[in-house]
Amino acid sequence: MAQELPRRTNFSGPALIRLLSRLLDAHVREPGQPLPDRLSQWLGWTDAIGLASALGAAPAVAAAARPGHAEPGAAQAEEDYAHVRAMLERAIAELGEPAAAPPRARQKGLGGARGRPAPPVEYSTYRRRYVSLQQNMESAIAALRARLRTALASASPGAARLAVLDAVMEQALDAREHELLSAVPALLERRFLRLRPADPEPDADSLVGRAPASDDWQAVFRRDMQSVLRAELDLRLQPVDGLLAALRSGAP
Template sequence: MLQVPRRTGFSGPTLVRLLARLADADAPAPASSLSSQLSQWLGWADAIALSAALKNAPAIAASAAGGTEAQECARVRARLADAIAEDAAPAGRRRGPPRPSALPDPVDAQVDYAVQRQRYLTLQQTMESTIGSLRAALRAALSARSPALAKLAMVDAVMERVLGTREQSLLGAVPNLLEPHFQRLRQAAAAALEHPAQAAGQPAAIRPGTWLGVFRKDMQSVLLAELEIRWQPVEGLLAALQDS
C-alpha cells in the first residue's frame, strides 16, 4: 500500500495529533494556559453574560436519568459517524443515490483537491447544525428539571455563543491543512507509477487511484477526531441529566 513518512509521539487531542502526523510537522506547545486564552476570546459583553449565568449558581441537584436523551444522543452520533464513513467509501460502495460531488469518482493523478475540500466542509456543516440542535434540546431538558440545571443550561448557551465563532475559525482551517498531505500522496503515486521498482514478473505494488483511497481514509480519521471534539459539550450536558 502507498505510504508516506509520518511522525509519531505527539500528545494532546486526537485531532491535533492526527493533523501533526499527516502534515509531518511538530505540534507546537500552547503559548498560554486555557484560562488565559479564554480571557482573550471573551469580550466585555460576553464576560458579563457568563458572569450572570454563573452568579450564585447552586450545586447541581440529583436528577432522574435521561434515558430518552441518551438514546437520542447515541442515535445522532451514530448517524454522523455513518455519514463520515460513507463519504470516505468508494462511489460504488456508497448507499443511496450518488451525490454530485461523487460523480465521477476520480482515481487518476489529476483529481482536484477542491472536491475533497468541499466534501470536508459539507460534513463540517452537517456536524455543526446537527450538534447545535441537539445541544439546544438538551438545554431545554435541563431547564425543565430544576433551577440548578437551568443555570447550567444558561452557561452552556453562553459558551456556545461566545466560543462558536472561534471554533468555526479554527476547525474551518482543517481542510486547508490536509491539502499538502493530499498533494504528497498524489505525487508519490505518480512517481511510483512512472518508475516502478519491482522485480520482473511480479505484480505492480501501486495501482492507479490507490493513493486517493489512502487519503480518504486519513480524512475520515480526521473528521471522526473533529466529531469527538465537537461532541464534548453534548457529553457534559447529558451527564448532568443522568447524575448529580
C-alpha cells in the same frame, strides 16, 4: 507507492490536533499559557457580562411540564445523542466510496488502450465533501445541544444554571470554533498533495505496454480524511457530552 509513516509528536492536546500533526509531519508545541488565560483572550467584555449573569442568576425550574409536552428525560436524551452521533458517523463512513468519474471521462475511457484515462480526482472534490460534512455536524450538534439544555432546564436549579451557562459559552465561542475548524480542509490538502503521485496524468502514448498506476494513495487519503472527521466529531461533541453527563447525574 511506499507510504510515509507519520512522525510522532509529544503534544498532549486534543486528538484532532495530534492527528493532524502526525499526518502533516508537523511539530506542535505545548501552549505556553494555561487554558483559563487563553480562554480569556477569546472572550470580549460582553461575553464576560453574560457569563457573570449566568453564574450569579438563579434560573427558575419548571415544576411540571404541560400535558402532552413532556420534557425529554435522561433516557430520551441518551437516545437522541446516540441517533445524532450514529447519523454523523454513518455519513463519515460513506466518504470511503470513490468519487464517480464525470460522464465525459467515462466515455473517453472506452476509446481503447491508447485513449486517455479518466482524469484523477482533484482535491476540490474532497474539500467540498469535507466542508459539507462540517456543516452537517455543526447544525445537527447545535440542535442536539439546545435540546439537552431544554432537558436540563427542567431538572434542578443547578442544572438550569448549567444550561444557561452553556448557552452563553456556545454564543461566545461559536465564531472562534468556526474559524479554527474551517482551516482543517486546507491542512488536509497538504496531506493530499504529499500522497498524490508526481505525474497523476501521464500522456496516452506513455501508457502503451504499461500497467495502470495504482490508486491506493487515494484510498489512503480517504482513510486519513475519515480519521480527521471522526476526531473533529469527537471535539464538537465534547460540550454535548458534558450536558449529557449532567443529565445522567441528576437522573433517578
